[in-house]
Every structure is written in C-alpha cells, then in structure tokens.
Amino acid sequence: MMAIHVQDRQQARVCSYQTWDITSPVLVTVMADRCYPHTGWFIQSDEPHCRKEYNYQFNIQNSNYVEWHERETRGNVVKERLSLVYVARAYLTAVAVTEKRNLVWDLRSLLARDPKGRLTAGIYFPLKLKEQQFTMFFDSNNGKQRKKLKFDTFLELQKIPDEVVDEVEQCNDQLRLRDGELLSILKKLASIMADQDYMTELLEVNNMIVQLSAGN
Incomplete structure (x- = not known):
C-alpha cells in the first residue's frame, strides 16, 4: 500500500494498494473526521462463495496509523480482521516490503x-x-467452475x-499465460510440494516470522 498525505485543515490520506494479483490499484480516501x-x-x-469488504480509517489514538478493517462473509459465517498500517514514514517499495514477505508465506x-x-x-x-491440493477456478460453457485437485x-x-x-488449459487461457504454461507451473509446484525437507524448512521459517511479528 502507498499512502499520500494531503495537506489541508483536515488531516487526510489517499491510499493506493496494489498487490501482485490485482490488475488495477484501488484508491481509498481516508479522512480524519470520516466525513466526505x-x-x-x-x-x-464479491464471489458466490465469499464476499470481502474493506474499510480504512485513522486510528483515534495515533494518527500515524491507518486501521484496515476487513469483513469476510462465507454463507452465514462472518469473520472480521483488523490490521494497522503505519503511514508516517516514506513509502519504500513493493519489493522492499511485500515481495520479501511473499518469499516465505x-x-x-x-x-x-x-x-x-x-x-x-x-x-x-x-x-x-500432508493432503496437498489446490483450488482452480475459471469460467466454462457451463458457468464458473471451481475444482480441488491434488x-x-x-x-x-x-x-x-x-x-x-x-480444464487446466481453460484456466491457462483466462490467466493470459502462454500455451501450456500453467500445466508446467503445476508440475514444478508438485515437485516442490513433494520435497518434504524443503517444505518443513519453509513452514518453520514462516512460523518464526509470524511469531516475531506478533504484537508489532
């Protein structure tokens, strides 16, 4: 996420977040008084199986932080999460923050x-x-398809x-990949997932990061 501080009588931020899986950045205006x-x-x-809603607002106790509220609805089950985004320092780069964390996730x-x-x-x-599988979804002549594959x-x-x-080829085309690229990716992933030593080490590193970041 990138936040732009707007100098005015009323404190405001314009937040733009874009991750590697989102084609267009989303612009969000965050006002201190939470008015227009x-x-x-x-x-x-908003998918048939899951609806996600976001809300960004200044933290009341410390305006150096913007609260990121997330509401996820699956059927009748609603889960809410709250994260804090520190916006008082200059933006680094997506590579310096997001991509480094994505190396172990x-x-x-x-x-x-x-x-x-x-x-x-x-x-x-x-x-x-164990029980290593992935979900693949795409549109077909029979509507939206969602498959779980080992x-x-x-x-x-x-x-x-x-x-x-x-089915993989249909998904490949809708991901706008080269012919056969998704199938090749899945074969490589299958080989990686089958390497128990590597997977154990990867999950241990991820767990250490989670523990170190807890409470930050």
Whole structure:
C-alpha cells in the first residue's frame, strides 16, 4: 500500500494498494473526521462463495496509523480482521516490503481479475506437509467452475487425465499465460510440494516470522 498525505485543515490520506494479483490499484480516501470524501466501507471482491469488504480509517489514538478493517462473509459465517498500517514514514517499495514477505508465506495464489478487481480465474493453495491440493477456478460453457485437485496428479504429465488437462488449459487461457504454461507451473509446484525437507524448512521459517511479528 502507498499512502499520500494531503495537506489541508483536515488531516487526510489517499491510499493506493496494489498487490501482485490485482490488475488495477484501488484508491481509498481516508479522512480524519470520516466525513466526505471519506471512502468508508467498500466491496473488495464479491464471489458466490465469499464476499470481502474493506474499510480504512485513522486510528483515534495515533494518527500515524491507518486501521484496515476487513469483513469476510462465507454463507452465514462472518469473520472480521483488523490490521494497522503505519503511514508516517516514506513509502519504500513493493519489493522492499511485500515481495520479501511473499518469499516465505503459507498461502500461494496465481489469480486474474477484471478491471474492477473481481476474480475471474486462477489457482490458490495453502502450504501443507500432508493432503496437498489446490483450488482452480475459471469460467466454462457451463458457468464458473471451481475444482480441488491434488498436486501429486501433476508429478507425471503423461498420466494426467485428459479432462483435467482440458480444464487446466481453460484456466491457462483466462490467466493470459502462454500455451501450456500453467500445466508446467503445476508440475514444478508438485515437485516442490513433494520435497518434504524443503517444505518443513519453509513452514518453520514462516512460523518464526509470524511469531516475531506478533504484537508489532
């Protein structure tokens, strides 16, 4: 996220956040009095299985921080999260912050979005030592498809069922990848996930980062 401080009688920030899986940055106006043109709650994504809403506002106790409220609704279950974004120092770079953390992270995804930020196709998966699988979603002639597939299915390309190959190719096209690129990525991921020593070390490093950052 990048925050721009607006000099005025009323303290304000214009926040722009863009991650590697979002095609267009989202601009959010954060006003100290939470009045117009304060953005308030907005829909970040609205899928049949999950709706995400965000809200950014100044922290009342310390205006050096902007609160990031996230509300996730899955059916009748609503989860809310609160994070603090420090905005009093100059922006570094996405590489200096986001990408370094993404080198070690226990949730991976490769996603495509439309110009409004809505998910259209992709894959995502948690890093696990057992029951290793990923979710793939895409649009087909029969509507939106969402499949759970095991990584070990992709260890040997010649043994992958034709139906699965066809679905991967459809997702590949909607991710705007080169022909066969997604299938190649999945084979490499399957090999990596099968390396138990590497996966154990990766998850241990991620756990240490989580513990070190707790309370910060």
